Amino acid sequence: MEQIDIAVLGIGKMGATHVSAAKASPYVRKIYGYENLATQRATERGRELGIETNR
Numbered sequence: 001m002e003q004i005d006i007a008v009l010g011i012g013k014m015g016a017t018h019v020s021a022a023k024a025s026p027y028v029r030k031i032y033g034y035e036n037l038a039t040q041r042a043t044e045r046g047r048e049l050g051i052e053t054n055r
Contacts, residue, residue, distance in 0.1 A: 003029035011035060011045050011053065019049045 004027060008018045011033040022028045033053040035042035046053030 001026065003027055005030040005032065007032045007034055008051070009034050011042070011049060011051075016049060019051060023050075 006022055006028055008015045008022070008031060011019065015033065019031055019033065022031050031051045033042070033046050033049065033051045035045070035054060042053045
């Protein structure tokens, strides 16, 4: 089975829902999160969700 990497644009409440769904999929290898402003909050949110974010 081939796996893909995905990006979630906006990692607020709805973004967290998308991350959760992607984590449950056997087709997703890696998840990246993107926030419009690369801030400390984006980094913290990425840690909370267990994904890499733009820094």
